[in-house]
């Protein structure tokens with residue numbers, strides 16, 4: 001294995017792509033750490049991909065090699081080391097049942113306690129804890145019933161790999177149209193090596209009959225560190241999609257670089273909700289996931305509507321800016337976010353709203369909560385293009401500091417290319433300290449209840465955007481994440 | 488009955504309260520006066536359980552319950568209420584929601600049923616009226632953008648809501664004009680009852696012509712230097728605290 005990317009380049013030049021012979025040995029369950037063209041060929045072959053997709057991956061890889069890793073502000077008490085991309089293994093098959101716990105009795109009791117606190121339904125706990133699913137839960141039949149119902153409505157909802165096999169024309173038409181393969185460093189890496197993810201297509205005029213969530217929660221836990229999601233809502237279609245869950249998710253892989261693309265045609269609406277609770281590292285900031293995600297939605301058609309809602313409580317470091325390109329006239333983009341950082345966590349999140357069409361509207365509500373030594377950054381861009389007559393944006397950006405050692409930072413950028421634009425920006429910072437908690441206590445409210453009351457009050461507008469049952473779980477998640485952080 | 492015995496408390500190892508004995512029987516109103524820095528607010532906060540202070544000796548017993556054994560929110564449930572000298576703002580939580588959470592926590596702790604939304608709102612209306620508190624204020628965040636007078640009235644409103652058995656008012660009169668002072672005093676007076684005791688902390692005699700105390704104590708340097716009837720307040724008004732501070736301590 002080599003750690004020198006130039007060496008890899010040289011190797012290409014020599015045309016010795018099959019150095020490790022992976023492409024012939026596609027029965028292997030995992031590839032050794034390291035990244036070069038042969039690894040990408042291996043992944044593509046493993047997934048039986050068409051030639052055009054392999055080419056697409058390789059092109060992305062070529063671009064990635066020439067790109068520079070971005071340097072984002074990070075804070076002195078939580079430096080993050082350079083990522084060694086040659087130390088990562090880019091493919092491993094899902095764990096076989098023999099390697100998993102056989103029942104809940106074999107699962108870490110502490111993990112189960114957390115599920116309990118979060119109110120995760122009993123029947124989902126085993127699946128989430130990685131118990132060999134068939135032993136406790138007939139996931140296959142659930143998934144099948146679920147799929148049959150969607151099929152009746154013509155909705156396609158499957159893993160990305162399946163979509164490549166079963167609906168290659170749709171994948172080919174839309175993949176990379178919103179987030180181009182070389183959009184940014186991490187998107188390029190994802191494009192080269194993504195292993196799986198989800199694909200959704202809602203046909204014209206169809207209102208997806210259910211939240212696309214339950215299936216996901218149970219089945220898509222092992223999609224890996226380079227996840228790829230593509231959701232297309234055709235004319236007049238509607239879909240609400242939920243990603244992630246409140247259960248704490250651990251992963252040996254430190255780097256997560258997902259890409260999500262949304263496309264809404266005329267009169268279509270996509271509601272995308274995320275609850276992110278990846279392992280944040282311990283109290284001293286050891287371990288934890290780096291979550292560097294590219295999420296973007298294209299409001300292609302007139303009167304289309306894309307809405308991002310996120311509750312971010314996990315990961316050691318999060319860089320994530322779910323954005324909307326408002327191309328269609330009268331289209332609407334929304335971003336509702338709660339980001340919570342405790343201990344040594346850092347979150348750098350926000351959105352970009354690019355107004356291109358006439359009468360386009362965007363709405364941004366960002367709530368950052370910092371506790372412990374956590375740092376929370378809001379980074380936002382409202383960009384009004386020249387042709388965007390009568391564009392409107394409303395931005396509200398609130399920070400809450402719990403204690404004295406945490407930080408909140410905001411970088412809102414507004415670029416206006418059309419003077420009919422109407423832009424409003426409101427921001428606030430509030431501090432919650434022992435005084436506030438003591439005041440609540442004196443009125444009979446316990447310290448834990450005081451923290452959750454204050455946090456829920458602060459996040460109310462965002463939580464209201466989540467599907468009902470997830471709002472309840474998200475509220476509990478915020479409480480659990482802030483345990484012992486005040487007073 | 489509220490009984491404080493030989494109470495010593497310090498902050499950052501500096502002794503502030505240095506042996507306080509104070510008994511307030513049910514139905515009585517006691518006033519605690521004293522110069523700035525004598526320890527009045529400290530006493531109130533120690534009673535409420537502020538962890539910034541360390542109790543080094545003594546006891547505080549309310550209706551037979553040792554308050555020092557309880558956490559601050561349990562003391563509230565046990566019947567103690569303190570109106571803060573400086574009420575803090577709580578962003579994002581409306582006063583209405585805050586009070587409902589508080590009331591239901593306290594009721595639960597006291598083994599009472601929680602109030603439903605309708606019952607709660609009718610109690611709110613009734614109690615807000617006793618201190619002429621604008622209902623619109625209750626939809627704003629707790630103390631958020633309240634004027635000085637509104638904050639103090641809101642404290643008395645909260646006291647009325649929680650129906651405590653012992654009420655400690657820390658300089659509730661400070662910063663109030665005469666009209667606001669009257670309103671606050673009336674609110675307190677309507678709450679006077681045979682099974683409720685009050686400790687009214689004030690720097691000035693003024694409040695005491697509206698809330699007439701049964702007993703007046705003077706705190707100097709963390710100790711009760713003098714105790715007397717309501718006329719003691721008038722005496723202090725005339726001569727100032729210097730008389731007592733010179734060491735002329737006389738027990739009633």
Ligand SMILES: Nc1ncnc2c1ncn2[C@@H]1O[C@H](COP(=O)(O)OP(=O)(O)O)[C@@H](O)[C@H]1O
Pocket residue numbers: 498499501503521522523524525526527528529530
């Ligand atoms: N954090 C602190 N550290 C040291 N001394 C303090 C602190 N807080 C208050 N004090 C002192 O305690 C004494 C009593 O204060 P306080 O109870 O507020 O008096 P009062 O309410 O009677 O004006 C004062 O001398 C004050 O300086």
Ligand SMILES: [Mg+2]
Pocket residue numbers: 527528529572658
């Ligand atoms: Mg004081």
